[in-house]
Amino acid sequence: MNNTESEIDAKAVVISIKDLKKSFGSLNVLNGVNLDIFQGENIAVLGRSGSGKSVLIKIIAGLLKPDSGSVKVLGQEVDKISAKDLQALRLKLGFSFQSSALYDSMTVRGNLEFPLVRNRRNLSKKEINEAIEGVLDDVGLLDAINQMPSELSGGQRKRIGIARTLILKPEIMLYDEPTAGLDPITCIDINNLIIQVQKQYNTSSIIITHDLTCAKTTANQVAVLLEGKFFITGSFEEVFSSENANIKSFHDYNFISGV
Amino acid sequence: MQPAINPLPEKKHVISKGIDGFFLDIYHVYKFIAQFFKEAFSGPTEIKEIVNQCYQIGSKSLALVSLTGLVTGIVFTTQSRPSLSVFGASSWLPSLVAIALIRALAPLVTALIVAGKVGSNIGAELGSMKVTEQIEAMEVSATNPFKFLVTTRIIATTLMMPILVLYTGFVGMMGSFLNVHQNELTSFKAFVKSALSSISFLDINASIFKAACFGFTIGVAGCYQGYNAQNGTQGVGRAANLAVVVSMYLIFIEEITIVQIVNAIR
Numbered sequence: 387m388n389n390t391e392s393e394i395d396a397k398a399v400v401i402s403i404k405d406l407k408k409s410f411g412s413l414n415v416l417n418g419v420n421l422d423i424f425q426g427e428n429i430a431v432l433g434r435s436g437s438g439k440s441v442l443i444k445i446i447a448g449l450l451k452p453d454s455g456s457v458k459v460l461g462q463e464v465d466k467i468s469a470k471d472l473q474a475l476r477l478k479l480g481f482s483f484q485s486s487a488l489y490d491s492m493t494v495r496g497n498l499e500f501p502l503v504r505n506r507r508n509l510s511k512k513e514i515n516e517a518i519e520g521v522l523d524d525v526g527l528l529d530a531i532n533q534m535p536s537e538l539s540g541g542q543r544k545r546i547g548i549a550r551t552l553i554l555k556p557e558i559m560l561y562d563e564p565t566a567g568l569d570p571i572t573c574i575d576i577n578n579l580i581i582q583v584q585k586q587y588n589t590s591s592i593i594i595t596h597d598l599t600c601a602k603t604t605a606n607q608v609a610v611l612l613e614g615k616f617f618i619t620g621s622f623e624e625v626f627s628s629e630n631a632n633i634k635s636f637h638d639y640n641f642i643s644g645v
Numbered sequence: 646m647q648p649a650i651n652p653l654p655e656k657k658h659v660i661s662k663g664i665d666g667f668f669l670d671i672y673h674v675y676k677f678i679a680q681f682f683k684e685a686f687s688g689p690t691e692i693k694e695i696v697n698q699c700y701q702i703g704s705k706s707l708a709l710v711s712l713t714g715l716v717t718g719i720v721f722t723t724q725s726r727p728s729l730s731v732f733g734a735s736s737w738l739p740s741l742v743a744i745a746l747i748r749a750l751a752p753l754v755t756a757l758i759v760a761g762k763v764g765s766n767i768g769a770e771l772g773s774m775k776v777t778e779q780i781e782a783m784e785v786s787a788t789n790p791f792k793f794l795v796t797t798r799i800i801a802t803t804l805m806m807p808i809l810v811l812y813t814g815f816v817g818m819m820g821s822f823l824n825v826h827q828n829e830l831t832s833f834k835a836f837v838k839s840a841l842s843s844i845s846f847l848d849i850n851a852s853i854f855k856a857a858c859f860g861f862t863i864g865v866a867g868c869y870q871g872y873n874a875q876n877g878t879q880g881v882g883r884a885a886n887l888a889v890v891v892s893m894y895l896i897f898i899e900e901i902t903i904v905q906i907v908n909a910i911r
Binding site: 444447448449473474476477479481483484485487488489490491500501504505547550551554 | 770773774778779782783784787788
């Protein structure tokens, strides 16, 4: 089970988004998004394809610039700080990409070693090896340490991608469609891993997903993005007790009626 | 502020779509080159990756450059002999081949080979990384992807091209010697003496400078096309193709320009 309310620090806001707007040409993707995420909280962001969910977390990670509004991560405005400060902030952020984005010219060891060696230059070879093996053990893929990404299954690549973010011990995790394209059994493994990461690393997370089972299992709060804004925010039960047609069809497609 | 990987801005057509697009592309290339110089002269330096890229470029090109240099030397010598023989000037073959190889053939032929082999590889590699979000993954893990991927490759191509050009020149001269020795029974000592007597420091320096320019062009073209690739696998293929085509056009323009400058100095 994910963190209970008592484990979430309601006073410590780790991500604060105020009136965020982003357009691509004439396409208004985000139309005034407001969201606060607290220390130790997992929040699932749901929405239709093209509703701006991935754009939202890329803005939080500083990969895209907002048109207007404020995005504060750990007290710093992401689009206003210097390059050096942004780089330091990113050490506290973990980003799990939908496609895993593993470096395909490096082995699993190389993928995990790359961010560690570049950002923790004072570590000895032994400490690096211990860190790599520790995080691979956490995701249950120690045996894959010398394999190339092309030799891994989709679920394995996803877990290695998560391991690569965990090696820097982030405070905030951003998951972009963590269960996309995976079979139900592997989805369960990924959901359990997200919960385990929250508990073991005491992270706060934003989980972008279409998978309501993932949202229900891993998230403390659910937010539904509609027409560029958060239409409704609350617990899974609160959100899906709504009579709104879009919300109902989202729920009914994921959970077959009567089952 | 670290430049975020934003999509290229929408083009507002002032004159026409084609002309506006051309000047917009020139502007983006200018910004790309400016960022290269900014990253290249700010620490920390990626020495290990630069050395790795130099090794990759050298090892990938060596076999083809060797063969091309050898064949160029042999063929040029063979084709030049009849014309010189008419005037009884066959003894000038080593000089003629040395001048042709060092001043023009070695830099140009080597650049075209490296543009095809290395330039396309860089375009495809970076393009593939771009469309699979590996560059973004590098950026969010607090690594500067431009410095690590682009700057290192451009520095490596700029450094390796002069070395490869000198090597091509050497191999070409060896090929020429084999041919001259077989036909005129010229000794190695006489061949080298004749060849070196016609080459000046200006020729060698101009050749090295030209090679460095070609290397820089190949690196920039390959990295620019790959780093800005879009639209999945089609974009990767386009990046690899454009890396070669653009490099080759620019290499020819640079060749003509530098030849004019060197001749004016001579």
